[in-house]
Amino acid sequence: MASPFRQGLLHFPILNPTVSPYHFPKQLHAPPPDPPLRARIYKPLAPQLSRKLDRQQHEARVEHWKWKWKRNGLKIERGTKLLKDLSTWGIGGPCDYFVQVFNRTQLVSAVRCGKSSKLSKFFLAGKLCDVIVSFKGCRFCQENEIPFIIIGNGSNCLFDDSGFRGCVILNRIEFLERIEPGIYRVGSGFGFNRLGLQCSNEGFTGLEFAGGIPGTVGGAVYMNAGANGQETADVVDSVNILTTEYKLQRYRRNELNFGYRYSACQDMNDLAAIVEATFRLQSSGSARTRQLEYLERRKLSQPIREKSAGSVFRNPPDDGVSAAKLIEEAGLKGLRVGGAMVSKIHANFFINAGGSTSQDMLDLIDLVKGQVRRKFDIELQEEISYIQPCNF
Numbered sequence: 001m002a003s004p005f006r007q008g009l010l011h012f013p014i015l016n017p018t019v020s021p022y023h024f025p026k027q028l029h030a031p032p033p034d035p036p037l038r039a040r041i042y043k044p045l046a047p048q049l050s051r052k053l054d055r056q057q058h059e060a061r062v063e064h065w066k067w068k069w070k071r072n073g074l075k076i077e078r079g080t081k082l083l084k085d086l087s088t089w090g091i092g093g094p095c096d097y098f099v100q101v102f103n104r105t106q107l108v109s110a111v112r113c114g115k116s117s118k119l120s121k122f123f124l125a126g127k128l129c130d131v132i133v134s135f136k137g138c139r140f141c142q143e144n145e146i147p148f149i150i151i152g153n154g155s156n157c158l159f160d161d162s163g164f165r166g167c168v169i170l171n172r173i174e175f176l177e178r179i180e181p182g183i184y185r186v187g188s189g190f191g192f193n194r195l196g197l198q199c200s201n202e203g204f205t206g207l208e209f210a211g212g213i214p215g216t217v218g219g220a221v222y223m224n225a226g227a228n229g230q231e232t233a234d235v236v237d238s239v240n241i242l243t244t245e246y247k248l249q250r251y252r253r254n255e256l257n258f259g260y261r262y263s264a265c266q267d268m269n270d271l272a273a274i275v276e277a278t279f280r281l282q283s284s285g286s287a288r289t290r291q292l293e294y295l296e297r298r299k300l301s302q303p304i305r306e307k308s309a310g311s312v313f314r315n316p317p318d319d320g321v322s323a324a325k326l327i328e329e330a331g332l333k334g335l336r337v338g339g340a341m342v343s344k345i346h347a348n349f350f351i352n353a354g355g356s357t358s359q360d361m362l363d364l365i366d367l368v369k370g371q372v373r374r375k376f377d378i379e380l381q382e383e384i385s386y387i388q389p390c391n392f
């Protein structure tokens, strides 16, 4: 069964053969009304915790978390972080909780369901409260049943204007270690662009295409990012993931079942986050030159100065047909819904041309799919992920 803790993110059901891959489910357009705040946050964990908390207790508990999180070097932002600031599309309302993690320990703290915890009575703000105390670290998402998502650079996400009723964990695990010449162990929050530039500069081939890609290493592994005939899977040696049971597991490349924009991570029910990846590259004298050519081509063919999320649709499986070509031939370049527009430079890039709402973008995606379907009888499949505001 899928973990309840990663329920906030709705992936387009491309890989599930039992669901039609070709439609945005209707409810995406009309998200369910938010449940009351307390119900959201204090979904009872166990009978002992199920008594209702009044506003004062609620605030006291939040204060308690803040204290713990400060001690662990983490800072929770509550209700203030706007997702539009975390997304390259510049779209999205506030999330209930926001936290940045800079290392593995902090990541574990953010998602863990502390086994070292015990139930205690605590006096907070003059009131007796039930709290779970963990002395080895603080815990947030799981013990409080708050759904969470992990994001890297938000370059492949469409957030909703009403935000996200859970915790957004921003991955800033950014280390890079050179194990041997051509072998790099990299934190999943490390910039994919930066990694690509570094490897090519150091004379190794395989990640030239990563130059100019705005995502993180975690996002690139998760999606098996690719361009110019290269893809992430070609150079991945192994990947370490954190499970929802907060165990670290190592997967070798052949266990990750990579495909076009696919890795087995997308179907792991117990995946909490990709923590780090090891890449194995071959030496090459021409890597940097090739990369500069790719970067130049990208500058000319993509709207790199606009707010976009890269390609909105995957290329159809038939060789030689590209989503961009189909959209252009359907005469849809420049098509606009509110502030969302099909780029005039690259038809598979939809840009926030100013004040686009998430609904504008969803409507534009729907419209383009419909037109391409009518004209070519081809169903385009989304590459981007839409994050549902609330799923419980």
Ligand SMILES: NC(=O)C1=CN([C@@H]2O[C@H](COP(=O)(O)OP(=O)(O)OC[C@H]3O[C@@H](n4cnc5c(N)ncnc54)[C@H](OP(=O)(O)O)[C@@H]3O)[C@@H](O)[C@H]2O)C=CC1
Binding pocket: 006, 009, 149, 150, 151, 152, 153, 154, 155, 156, 157, 171, 188, 189, 192, 212, 213, 214, 215, 216, 217, 218, 219, 220, 221, 222, 223, 224, 225, 226, 227, 272, 273, 274, 275, 309, 310, 311, 385
């Ligand atoms: N070729 C190009 O020009 C472009 C390519 N891209 C690609 O899109 C991807 C986006 O990367 P990025 O901006 O960092 O991702 P995002 O922050 O946009 O996250 C997208 C989704 O990827 C998953 N994800 C990201 N990081 C992790 C992690 N550490 N562990 C587990 N899952 C993770 C999350 O899914 P969940 O919530 O299920 O965990 C998340 O919702 C990259 O592959 C990037 O290369 C993007 C734009 C342009």
Ligand SMILES: C=C(O[C@H]1[C@H](O)[C@@H](CO)O[C@H](OP(=O)(O)OP(=O)(O)OC[C@H]2O[C@@H](n3ccc(=O)[nH]c3=O)[C@H](O)[C@@H]2O)[C@@H]1NC(C)=O)C(=O)O
Binding pocket: 226, 227, 228, 229, 301, 309, 310, 311, 312, 313, 314, 315, 322, 323, 324, 325, 326, 328, 344, 345, 346, 347, 348, 383
């Ligand atoms: C941008 C992304 O990755 C990109 C990656 O940068 C490029 C370059 O290798 O190749 C893929 O795009 P793409 O298939 O659209 O590649 P392009 O070379 O730009 O275009 C393919 C074909 O479409 C035509 N084309 C392109 C743009 C356009 O507006 N109209 C058009 O007709 C081009 O002439 C070309 O014949 C990746 N997209 C996908 C979905 O696979 C991304 O993943 O977000």
